Structures are given as C-alpha cells and as structure tokens.
Amino acid sequence: MDEPDPQWTGRGARPGRKPVRPEPGAGPVAALAYRLWELKAEAGDPSFAEMATRMGAAASKSSLAAAARGQVLPTWETTWEFVRVLAVDRLSQDPEEARREWRAHWERAASAVVCSETTEGRTDHDETRAGHIEAEVRSAEHPARRARSPLTRPAVIAAVATAAAGAALFTWLAPLSGKDEPAARDTPARAASPYDDSAFEQDVTHPDGTVVKTGTEFTKIWRIRNTGTIPWRGRYLTRLNDTPCRAPKRVEIRAVQPGESVDIAVRVHASDSPGRCKIYWKMTDEAGTQLLSSKKPIFLDVVVGRTE
Structure with a gap:
C-alpha cells in the first residue's frame, strides 16, 4: 500500500526499448x-x-x-x-x-x-x-x-563456524580433559527482528470498474493478509481523499495475527450524479498515524451510472 506517486498512473509503461528477458x-x-x-x-x-x-x-x-x-x-x-x-x-x-x-x-x-x-x-x-x-x-x-x-x-553456517572455531573446539574438548572447567552455557539463537508487513489479496466485492446506480448504498470489501510478524491491533483503514461518493472517514480492522487474512468492509453511498468514484484508504493506528508507508493505498474504483 504505497502512497500514490507520479509513475502510478495506470497509463501503461513509458515508451522506450522493449524489455529483454534474462537468460x-x-x-x-x-x-x-x-x-x-x-x-x-x-x-x-x-x-x-x-x-x-x-x-x-x-x-x-x-x-x-x-x-x-x-x-x-x-x-x-x-x-x-x-x-x-x-x-x-x-x-x-x-x-x-x-x-x-x-x-x-x-x-x-x-x-x-x-x-x-x-x-x-x-x-x-x-x-x-x-x-x-x-x-x-x-x-x-x-x-x-x-x-x-x-x-x-x-555457507552462512560455515562462515559463522569458522569465526568461532577456537571457542567451539575448546567447549567440545573441555569435558574430556578432566579439568574442572565451568559448564558451557547454552546461548539462545537471536531471533530475527520483528517486522510489520501486509499483502493485498483481492477485491471481495465491487472490483475496479463496477457500475453502481446513482444514490444507492453498497458495501465494498477488501481482503488483506498480515505477512509480517507483528499482530495487528487497534488499526484502521483511514480515507485519504474526498469524492462525490460518501464513505466513513475510517473503519476499524479487527485483530489479525501474522499469516492471517482479514476482510475489511466499508459502507459507501454512491453520488447522486453519474461519474467515476475513486477513494483511497491507508492503514493507520488509532491516533491516525499512517502505517506501512512503503505500501500503496488500497482503493475503491467504481462507475456511478444513472438509474434506469
């Protein structure tokens, strides 16, 4: 969910040489x-x-x-x-x-x-x-x-083993020497640093380009996965822009464990006039601070048509 940038326009690749497949x-x-x-x-x-x-x-x-x-x-x-x-x-x-x-x-x-x-x-x-x-x-x-x-x-294990060869060999041989050496202490492996991450999985309802009738209400649902190692608690999807379609400023995201997917629903009221409705949303904490800054926003993108 990155912030919008000038290259993210949906107009296709910029002109230039055709990419070459690697060998x-x-x-x-x-x-x-x-x-x-x-x-x-x-x-x-x-x-x-x-x-x-x-x-x-x-x-x-x-x-x-x-x-x-x-x-x-x-x-x-x-x-x-x-x-x-x-x-x-x-x-x-x-x-x-x-x-x-x-x-x-x-x-x-x-x-x-x-x-x-x-x-x-x-x-x-x-x-x-x-x-x-x-x-x-x-x-x-x-x-x-x-x-x-x-x-x-x-290769990584070998490199670490080489750097610690003297200490490791001494620890192994000490019990065999008969000397009263202090017992070797188990050193727990250092855990990888926790990190926060997400992946957009799908539009559950109203995929991009869906036509909705003017003045009607509908529910947009996205599915997102917690691909990091930090549980999500106290998080929200917060709207970034205003459009003729009306939607809440933010919606709460239930608690999500690492590796788990969550469906996030927001109720939207279509505009009274025909046109395109594109609303961007970003994950934030309760104070409104944006999270996962390297991710693009998720968005709703529908076409509002006249009622027949």
Whole structure:
C-alpha cells in the first residue's frame, strides 16, 4: 500500500526499448526472473503498469519491472504480488499451491545469493543486504511453517563456524580433559527482528470498474493478509481523499495475527450524479498515524451510472 506517486498512473509503461528477458542460465536470480517472464506471457503479457494498478498488485510498477530484469533479487513480497495477480487472479491457480511453488523458486535464488555473497567477500552494504535476504529467507509466511520446515544455509553456517572455531573446539574438548572447567552455557539463537508487513489479496466485492446506480448504498470489501510478524491491533483503514461518493472517514480492522487474512468492509453511498468514484484508504493506528508507508493505498474504483 504505497502512497500514490507520479509513475502510478495506470497509463501503461513509458515508451522506450522493449524489455529483454534474462537468460535462465545466467544465474539463480536471472532464472527466477525468466520464470516470472514466462508466467507473465502465459497470463496475456499485461504491462507492469497494468499489474500495479488495474490488476491490484501491492507493488509498484518499477518494483515489478526490476523483478523481471533478473539483475537483483526481488523481495519475497514483490515476487508474490507479481505471481498472485497473474497466476491466482488471472489464471485461477490455487493460491496455496502457487505460493508454495513460487516460494520454493524464490528461496533457491535467495540461498544462492547469500552463499555467493558470503564466500566471495562483501562490502558493508553487501553485508547488510545479505543479512536482510537471510532474515527474509528464514521468516516464513506463518509461524507453523517455520516450525515444520526450518531452513539451512550451509555457507552462512560455515562462515559463522569458522569465526568461532577456537571457542567451539575448546567447549567440545573441555569435558574430556578432566579439568574442572565451568559448564558451557547454552546461548539462545537471536531471533530475527520483528517486522510489520501486509499483502493485498483481492477485491471481495465491487472490483475496479463496477457500475453502481446513482444514490444507492453498497458495501465494498477488501481482503488483506498480515505477512509480517507483528499482530495487528487497534488499526484502521483511514480515507485519504474526498469524492462525490460518501464513505466513513475510517473503519476499524479487527485483530489479525501474522499469516492471517482479514476482510475489511466499508459502507459507501454512491453520488447522486453519474461519474467515476475513486477513494483511497491507508492503514493507520488509532491516533491516525499512517502505517506501512512503503505500501500503496488500497482503493475503491467504481462507475456511478444513472438509474434506469
């Protein structure tokens, strides 16, 4: 749910050279991008601008385009939004099966990036980036999945083991030496930093372009998933703009646990005159402070027609 920006206009891609598909043999990130291109072609080859606007991807046009270039590993969220609007919404694939399949593709690419940057040497910037990638790989969409399928990163483990080899060897050999050494203390693994995130899943009612009669009331429902690790409590959808259609200033979002989806409903009164009605909404706390600033707003976009 990003703030609106000048590029997010829905007018299609800017003129220029036609994007070139990456070679699948150029590396794991390029292979992931090549798969995304194949999916895009299968779904009718919509433009990135169309995917980010009319099709409702919760990622910017530039982020979607960068994911398909295969030069830098996209975040899992961007990858999933690329896949969701094409595989699930347009091609009607099963959401859970699609998520599992593409999460596996993404994790293979992410693992290769982390291993490569660990073994080849990194700048401080690379170190931070690799750490972020590793944290994202280790965090699954739902806590139960983390318990079932812990991920291993051999190269990262090897690097840590090398740095601590002396201490680890001493701890292992001390009980065998017969000396009264202090018992080794178990050091709990440091948990990944909690983070707040969301993903737009679908318009449950009144998808973009729906025609409603003048002067009538209708209920718009969106479905959003908590893809972070922080439970949502005391949150609202707050309206950002005014239109001839009337709607509450804000609506409450029930408590949502990580990995859980929520349907958010708002009652809207259509304008008395024909026209287009587009209302933007942003997640906020009770004080009105906007949350998830990197996300686009969700929106209602209907056409108000005359009553026959």
